[in-house]
Amino acid sequence: MADYDVPEISGEDGIVDVPNLQPDAMKSHGPWVSKPEFQEAMHFPTDFNMPEDVSDYGNTDTLVENWKERALDKMADLKGRYRSLQVFLDICVKCGACTDKCHYYLGSTDPKNMPVARQDLLRKVYRRYFTFAGKFFGKMGMPGFVGAAELDEDVVKDWYNYYHQCSQCRRCSVFCPYGIDTAEISMAAREILDHIGMGQKYCTEIMGKLNKIGNNLGLPEAALADTLEGLEEDIYDETGVDVKLPLDKKGSEILLITPSADFFAEPHVDGLMGYAKVFHELGLDWTLSSYASEGANFGMFIGSYENMRKVSLRIRKAAQDLGVKRIVFGECGHAWRVAYNFLNTLAGPFDFLDQNYPIPQHVLEITEPALAAGKLKIDKSKNDDKVLTFHDSCNIARGSRMGPKPGGQFDIPRNVIRAVCNNFVDMPADTIHDATFCCGGGGGILTDDLMDIRIKGAQPRMEALKHVTDKHQVTHMAAICAICKSQFTKVIPYYGFSMDMIVSVHQLVSNAIFLTGQLTEEEIEAKEAAEEAERIAAMEARKKAAEEKAAKEAAEKDTDKTKKDE
Amino acid sequence: MQMTIGVIYAVLFWAATLVLVLGVANKIRIYAKVPAPLKIPTTPAPVTQGGVVLRMMQEVFLFKSLFRSDKLLWALGFLFHYTMLLIVIRHFRYVQEPVWGFVQFMQPFGKYAGFLFIIGLLGLLARRLLIDRVRYITAPSDIAMLLLLIMIGVSGLFMSFVSHTDIVMVKAFFRGLLLFDWQPLPTDAILLLHLGLVAILMLIFPISKLLHAPGIFFSPTRNQIDNPREKRHLAPWAAELEKQNKMFLDELE
Ligand code: HEM
Ligand code: SF4
Ligand code: SF4
Ligand code: SF4
Numbered sequence: 001m002a003d004y005d006v007p008e009i010s011g012e013d014g015i016v017d018v019p020n021l022q023p024d025a026m027k028s029h030g031p032w033v034s035k036p037e038f039q040e041a042m043h044f045p046t047d048f049n050m051p052e053d054v055s056d057y058g059n060t061d062t063l064v065e066n067w068k069e070r071a072l073d074k075m076a077d078l079k080g081r082y083r084s085l086q087v088f089l090d091i092c093v094k095c096g097a098c099t100d101k102c103h104y105y106l107g108s109t110d111p112k113n114m115p116v117a118r119q120d121l122l123r124k125v126y127r128r129y130f131t132f133a134g135k136f137f138g139k140m141g142m143p144g145f146v147g148a149a150e151l152d153e154d155v156v157k158d159w160y161n162y163y164h165q166c167s168q169c170r171r172c173s174v175f176c177p178y179g180i181d182t183a184e185i186s187m188a189a190r191e192i193l194d195h196i197g198m199g200q201k202y203c204t205e206i207m208g209k210l211n212k213i214g215n216n217l218g219l220p221e222a223a224l225a226d227t228l229e230g231l232e233e234d235i236y237d238e239t240g241v242d243v244k245l246p247l248d249k250k251g252s253e254i255l256l257i258t259p260s261a262d263f264f265a266e267p268h269v270d271g272l273m274g275y276a277k278v279f280h281e282l283g284l285d286w287t288l289s290s291y292a293s294e295g296a297n298f299g300m301f302i303g304s305y306e307n308m309r310k311v312s313l314r315i316r317k318a319a320q321d322l323g324v325k326r327i328v329f330g331e332c333g334h335a336w337r338v339a340y341n342f343l344n345t346l347a348g349p350f351d352f353l354d355q356n357y358p359i360p361q362h363v364l365e366i367t368e369p370a371l372a373a374g375k376l377k378i379d380k381s382k383n384d385d386k387v388l389t390f391h392d393s394c395n396i397a398r399g400s401r402m403g404p405k406p407g408g409q410f411d412i413p414r415n416v417i418r419a420v421c422n423n424f425v426d427m428p429a430d431t432i433h434d435a436t437f438c439c440g441g442g443g444g445i446l447t448d449d450l451m452d453i454r455i456k457g458a459q460p461r462m463e464a465l466k467h468v469t470d471k472h473q474v475t476h477m478a479a480i481c482a483i484c485k486s487q488f489t490k491v492i493p494y495y496g497f498s499m500d501m502i503v504s505v506h507q508l509v510s511n512a513i514f515l516t517g518q519l520t521e522e523e524i525e526a527k528e529a530a531e532e533a534e535r536i537a538a539m540e541a542r543k544k545a546a547e548e549k550a551a552k553e554a555a556e557k558d559t560d561k562t563k564k565d566e
Numbered sequence: 567m568q569m570t571i572g573v574i575y576a577v578l579f580w581a582a583t584l585v586l587v588l589g590v591a592n593k594i595r596i597y598a599k600v601p602a603p604l605k606i607p608t609t610p611a612p613v614t615q616g617g618v619v620l621r622m623m624q625e626v627f628l629f630k631s632l633f634r635s636d637k638l639l640w641a642l643g644f645l646f647h648y649t650m651l652l653i654v655i656r657h658f659r660y661v662q663e664p665v666w667g668f669v670q671f672m673q674p675f676g677k678y679a680g681f682l683f684i685i686g687l688l689g690l691l692a693r694r695l696l697i698d699r700v701r702y703i704t705a706p707s708d709i710a711m712l713l714l715l716i717m718i719g720v721s722g723l724f725m726s727f728v729s730h731t732d733i734v735m736v737k738a739f740f741r742g743l744l745l746f747d748w749q750p751l752p753t754d755a756i757l758l759l760h761l762g763l764v765a766i767l768m769l770i771f772p773i774s775k776l777l778h779a780p781g782i783f784f785s786p787t788r789n790q791i792d793n794p795r796e797k798r799h800l801a802p803w804a805a806e807l808e809k810q811n812k813m814f815l816d817e818l819e
């Protein structure tokens with residue numbers, strides 16, 4: 001583990017004390033900048049010079065030509081397209097209610113990570129160039145009087161740095177009296193940056209892979225097929241049941257879209273096996289698609305409606321090509337926000353799907369009712385080695401819903417956990433449900449070049465987790481978001497936890513479910529012993545055959561030799 | 567002299583009213599015209615239109631989200647806004663003839679509300695100066711706006727409790743404004759200050775953060791129904807992409 005300044009956590013009441021400001025505590029050059037070739041694939045301008053060094057980030061000679069005019073043009077364009085942006089830039093009263101609500105401020109103490117201050121980085125330029133007050137006081141040489149400022153290189157540098165220290169988690173919007181959502185501002189800022197030559201490498205590179213191959217990891221069809229086969233074997237070895245994970249199976253009823261991390265990362269993959277078991281047990285006919293093998297949609301992070309739509313349309317095409325009737329999403333926060341809220345807009349109307357089911361549907365919306373109706377055989381004691389808590393992923397908690405009722409996104413995952421585990425404890429009320437704290441890695445910052453802010457941003461969640469581990473003997477934290485899971489497994493060791501305490505919700509289901517025809521542990525042991533015996537027998541047979549062959553060959557050689565000698 | 571002042575202030579108030587009404591109307595027009603291309607209600611959100619109206623009412627009348635986030639600010643803000651409302655209601659008597667019973671009934675409340683109004687504003691000002699986070703995000707104009715309101719309140723209270731002005735003449739002046747009829751105005755410095763500051767408040771309303779009052783109704787995170795799966799939501803510019811079968815906006819004709 002590299003050296004980072006890790007905040008201390010006490011676990012006392014599970015709540016981080018609001019720190020005093022330390023200006024510029026997180027001032028930096030920001031994440032790696034994206035090369036022109038990646039920008040081109042995303043339809044962004046490419047007439048800029050790739051900075052040779054981070055010290056050049058945001059300097060005029062590495063930005064596009066006329067970057068200032070073009071940035072302002074883009075801002076004007078966006079505020080004419082997004083009511084959120086236009087209204088939010090105008091109506092903030094600087095009341096400060098949001099200032100202590102962001103996990104990045106709490107963890108880093110940098111005032112520019114306070115939501116309103118983060119918004120002000122963009123707002124001050126809006127005020128200077130687009131409002132009467134800003135223009136007037138700007139001409140008088142005192143734009144600062146009304147919170148306006150000139151657009152210059154330093155502002156661009158701050159944009160790039162601090163808009164990549166926002167996970168677009170929307171916690172601030174819950175607490176703002178007008179619902180001002182800093183995520184909307186961050187997205188707009190990143191869109192502007194993408195238009196002046198300051199795209200972020202991580203997001204654009206990943207979207208490039210997705211557009212070319214179908215998933216964020218760049219996992220081609222053959223590799224995917226291999227992986228799924230391997231998982232089928234794993235389930236077979238473990239249960240003796242032939243559970244399938246079909247790929248590109250035409251005419252299936254359900255298309256499952258899941259984050260590609262589910263194909264191999266831990267603990268994600270255990271969740272994928274959980275979905276497979278549930279589908280198998282419920283007799284659902286389902287398939288994955290190699291063309292649309294990605295649930296996540298990074299188009300949202302960079303605020304690009306067009307790119308987000310392009311990615312979403314892959315799902316529509318896959319559904320049509322495979323002739324499915326339903327689309328179901330796996331465990332992923334951002335994927336679910338885009339799916340639940342935006343998919344119908346971006347890639348609808350879905351009149352070719354079965355209208356009797358929600359379009360799209362979350363896998364938990366299948367598992368929970370099935371558990372409640374007793375359709376799955378569950379042995380809760382299989383999870384008795386754990387005391388669980390649950391991390392509400394913010395994009396699910398504050399950006400979407402599950403089930404028919406508002407708030408279903410909180411109850412449904414908890415109902416599932418309670419149905420498959422005996423021990424469950426919630427973290428403190430101010431850190432769950434719609435007040436949940438982000439894991440610290442969402443919104444396009446799950447990259448090694450942003451490790452410092454990722455660690456600091458995790459502090460409020462870690463504090464809450466420490467509270468329940470210390471006071472309530474919690475051993476594991478379940479999550480339903482690929483990014484949360486990846487971020488936690490990477491970051492919690494810095495706080496003294498072990499990475500295997502993070503589990504997928506469907507992993508818990510997978511542990512507890514007892515499939516029809518599943519072998520008991522003893523039977524599996526017996527089966528394994530039998531297989532082992534068979535294997536040894538086969539090996540011995542082979543060894544014996546080889547020895548015989550060698551002996552025969554040696555004998556033949558001898559005869560050869562005698563022949564030659566003759 | 568009283569007539570000259572009357573004319574100057576009449577022009578000032580007509581201009582201020584025009585700026586206020588047209589300025590706010592223009593902003594409302596923009597807010598209504600700019601589409602919200604995506605469904606972004608902060609969830610859990612209501613799933614019906616009625617639910618959204620209820621949610622908005624709770625925000626506007628009770629500052630519900632603010633109550634969750636900051637109790638002290640909520641209390642101060644509540645005090646300030648509601649006493650301001652009482653004061654505004656009380657002021658109707660200067661333009662109404664006959665004065666409504668309700669407005670008459672509210673007179674004493676409005677009169678004493680002035681003190682609470684100033685206490686609330688002083689509290690808000692103190693926050694801006696004392697809490698380091700709030701100080702950091704405060705621009706001089708934020709302070710100036712609180713001072714403006716405080717001065718409006720103090721000059722008003724001064725006339726109510728210390729040095730009365732000629733109310734009958736003031737009322738004739740404002741009735742005259744409504745009818746585009748020049749009327750004289752008392753020349754008390756304190757009255758002229760009070761009215762001048764109110765005119766400034768009206769003038770800056772459409773170019774400042776005071777737009778939060780109309781703006782809150784247009785906030786997509788608060789005014790959208792949570793029904794994206796049931797009902798397709800499409801902005802006109804996004805519909806154009808579909809119509810022309812294009813992926814990017816700059817490819818549109
Ligand atoms: C729909 C009507 C309105 C609503 C819902 C509303 C709500 C709020 C809220 C929640 C705040 C933040 C907390 C606070 O400081 O109180 C605020 C601040 C403020 N409001 Fe309003 N308001 C409304 C109308 C007005 C009007 C008509 C004015 C006219 C003067 C006004 C002046 C202010 C000022 C000056 C502040 C900032 C206080 C500060 O600097 O701390 N509000 N408003
Ligand atoms: S809570 Fe809302 S209005 Fe208040 S400072 Fe933050 S963003 Fe502005
Ligand atoms: S959206 Fe989340 S990360 Fe961004 S400013 Fe708000 S609270 Fe912080
Ligand atoms: S990664 Fe998880 S916790 Fe973090 S922003 Fe996304 S959904 Fe929220």
